[in-house]
Amino acid sequence: MSALQVLDAHVTYRSRGRGIVHAVAGVDLEVGRGEIVGLVGESGSGKSSLARAVVGLERLAGGQILLDGEPVQPVGWRTRTDVRTQMVFQSPYASLNPRRTVGAQLRDGVPSHVQDPAAEVADLLERVGMPASAAGRYPHQFSGGQRQRIAIARALAPRPEILVADEPVTALDASAQAQVVALLGSLVRDLDVGMLFISHDLALVRHIAHRVGVMYQGELVEQGETERVWREPEHPYTRELIDAVPRLGAARRGEGS
Ligand code: ADP
Ligand code: MG
Numbered sequence: 001m002s003a004l005q006v007l008d009a010h011v012t013y014r015s016r017g018r019g020i021v022h023a024v025a026g027v028d029l030e031v032g033r034g035e036i037v038g039l040v041g042e043s044g045s046g047k048s049s050l051a052r053a054v055v056g057l058e059r060l061a062g063g064q065i066l067l068d069g070e071p072v073q074p075v076g077w078r079t080r081t082d083v084r085t086q087m088v089f090q091s092p093y094a095s096l097n098p099r100r101t102v103g104a105q106l107r108d109g110v111p112s113h114v115q116d117p118a119a120e121v122a123d124l125l126e127r128v129g130m131p132a133s134a135a136g137r138y139p140h141q142f143s144g145g146q147r148q149r150i151a152i153a154r155a156l157a158p159r160p161e162i163l164v165a166d167e168p169v170t171a172l173d174a175s176a177q178a179q180v181v182a183l184l185g186s187l188v189r190d191l192d193v194g195m196l197f198i199s200h201d202l203a204l205v206r207h208i209a210h211r212v213g214v215m216y217q218g219e220l221v222e223q224g225e226t227e228r229v230w231r232e233p234e235h236p237y238t239r240e241l242i243d244a245v246p247r248l249g250a251a252r253r254g255e256g257s
Contacts, residue, residue, distance in 0.1 A: 040205055
């Protein structure tokens with residue numbers, strides 16, 4: 001059984017002027033342990049709404065989110081108690097407080113039963129390729145890539161089973177992007193967590209994801225093994241997305257040389 005099962009998920013918003021927006025309209029999706037599932041689709045297709053629903057930051061208007069077969073209750077931001085799914089945002093500042101030390105913030109996420117939280121914080125930092133001394137410093141003392149590593153450590157602190165990464169490298173420069181993507185890939189392997197990896201960058205998703213889902217106007221119009229989707233897209237919209245980025249890989253390689 002997959003660690004995460006999203007069953008017929010719906011997310012709606014009431015918005016002034018636009019009435020009811022059906023941001024996620026009946027999505028079924030599974031993510032297994034040690035598996036990376038990519039989620040692609042144009043801006044406004046509902047990717048972030050689905051991501052927030054998976055981590056309990058958004059209430060479902062319908063459907064279910066199951067972890068190991070058990071329903072995850074949607075809860076509000078402030079009363080959020082679910083730690084089995086954790087989110088990595090585009091901006092590390094969405095999860096890091098600029099006024100508190102890195103160590104204090106990581107420690108907040110460490111489960112209370114852990115005997116030596118300071119050692120756990122050092123382990124978390126090491127896991128994301130940061131020195132233990134980072135614990136005594138503040139987020140602004142690090143580069144964008146380092147801050148995102150710290151945000152990833154924060155997400156890992158409660159020992160989640162599922163990581164949801166919403167455009168986690170979009171704000172980074174090319175070399176930091178490659179490093180953070182490689183880090184996420186190795187964390188998924190080493191920790192046996194599952195990851196939902198959201199990106200508008202299809203070349204990146206092709207590189208990292210085992211399976212991929214394509215969102216279009218709130219619906220998951222296609223999903224499958226990444227190479228299959230890439231080579232033989234079944235949905236016309238998937239074909240459009242792929243055709244829109246034909247030279248991206250070549251351009252990247254040129255940039256790096
Ligand atoms: P994506 O991440 O793919 O760009 P989003 O999930 O952010 O898509 O948005 C999906 C749709 O829901 C869009 O039409 C967006 O305008 C709308 N939406 C997202 N968040 C809200 C909100 N808090 N209130 C009202 N509408 C929203
Ligand atoms: Mg988004």
